[in-house]
Amino acid sequence: QVQLQVSGPGLVKPSETLSLTCAVSGVSIDTYSWNWIRQPPGKGLEWIGYSYYSGYAKYKPSLKSRVTISVDTSKNHFVLKLRSVTAADTAMYYCVSIKEGRSSIESWGQGTLVTVSS
Amino acid sequence: SYVLTQPPSVSVAPGQTARIPCEGNNIGSKNVHWYQQKPGQAPILVIRYDRDRPSGIPERFSGSNSGNPATLTISRVEVGDEADYYCQVWDRDSDNYVFGTGTQVTVL
Numbered sequence: 427q428v429q430l431q432v433s434g435p436g437l438v439k440p441s442e443t444l445s446l447t448c449a450v451s452g453v454s455i456d457t458y459s460w461n462w463i464r465q466p467p468g469k470g471l472e473w474i475g476y477s478y479y480s481g482y483a484k485y486k487p488s489l490k491s492r493v494t495i496s497v498d499t500s501k502n503h504f505v506l507k508l509r510s511v512t513a514a515d516t517a518m519y520y521c522v523s524i525k526e527g528r529s530s531i532e533s534w535g536q537g538t539l540v541t542v543s544s
Numbered sequence: 545s546y547v548l549t550q551p552p553s554v555s556v557a558p559g560q561t562a563r564i565p566c567e568g569n570n571i572g573s574k575n576v577h578w579y580q581q582k583p584g585q586a587p588i589l590v591i592r593y594d595r596d597r598p599s600g601i602p603e604r605f606s607g608s609n610s611g612n613p614a615t616l617t618i619s620r621v622e623v624g625d626e627a628d629y630y631c632q633v634w635d636r637d638s639d640n641y642v643f644g645t646g647t648q649v650t651v652l
Contacts, residue, residue, distance in 0.1 A: 461641070471579075471587065471630055473641040484639050487545060520586060524641070527634045530577035530592035537586055 428453045430535040432521050438542050444508040446538065448521030451502070455479055459524045460497055460504040464517040465537075472517075476524065477504060511542045546635040548644035555650045556621045564647045565613035566631035574633040576614040578607060582627045590629075591616060618649070626651050 434446035448460070461476040475485035477495040485493045489508070497504045508515060520537040524530075548568045556562040566576060576594050579587035589598050591607035594614065604619045618625055631644035 463643075470646040471581075471632075471643040473643060476641075486640060487638075527636065527639070528575045528593075529634075530575075530589050530632070531579070531587075532589060532592075532598070534586040534588070 428458070428523050428533060430521050430523065430533075432519065432535055432538045434538060434540070436539060436541060438511055438515075438540060439544050440512055440542055441510055444506070444511050444515060444540055444542070446506045446519055446521070446540070447503050448505075448535070449503045450523070453523070455497060455499055455502050455504070457525075459526075460495065461522050461524055461531075462495060462506045463520045463522060463531075465520070466514075466517040474506065474508075513542050516540065516542045545638060545640065546633070546642045548631055548633065548642055550629075550631060550644040550647045552645070553648045553650060555652055556618075557652045558621055558623060560621055562618040562621050562625070562649055564616040564618075564629050564631075564649070566615070566644050567613040568633065568642075568644075570612075571614050571633070572609055572611045574609075574635070576607065576609045577632045578605075578616045579630045579632065580625075580627045581630065587630065621649075621651055623651050625649060 429451045431449040438444045456479040459476040462474040477483040479497045492509045494507045518537045522531045578591040580590045581587040594609035595607045606617045630646050
């Protein structure tokens with residue numbers, strides 16, 4: 427059973443970089459794709475992107491210019507970096523694993539709320 | 545980019561049946577997954593691969609995807625089913641994951 431624990435600052439200033447880490451346990455990190463999903467307050471779910479341990483990554487086109495997702499196999503975690511944030515990036519951020527392209531998201535972590543404000 | 549459209553809200557009386565549609569181009573060719581999200585909680589998977597129910601999900605939840613739209617059906621609705629429901633697919637062409645716009649189910 428995959429267990430995921432997200433950590434990172436809950437407050438980020440506008441124009442700075444949001445950085446979140448998701449610790450993986452219960453499974454080898456070289457198996458699934460490692461994804462980030464967010465949900466602005468009162469709004470719907472938005473997939474941000476994923477990365478494999480190999481470094482292959484895919485991002486939502488509208489975020490692609492500002493996003494990097496990387497996998498650190500030595501630490502068994504993966505990282506989201508979102509640059510040049512604005513208030514529109516305020517959201518609950520979830521990290522999840524997906525087995526393969528067409529698979530469902532079997533379990534979700536608790537998520538972390540990130541607020542962008544000065 | 546691929547878009548999934550759901551009605552913003554569905555209202556249903558206790559004991560009745562709620563049907564939540566999810567519309568997308570050629571959706572019948574994709575695997576549709578459904579998630580339930582209650583206020584303040586993370587989503588949980590209620591239907592995967594169009595119609596498969598994960599362990600622990602009541603039989604009252606069912607799914608179908610034989611064309612546009614895909615549908616999540618909740619039979620014998622209970623007050624505890626009040627939540628937001630999202631459909632989700634993987635778009636092979638773009639290798640992107642896409643969520644529906646979400647439907648709030650209200651039990652009258």
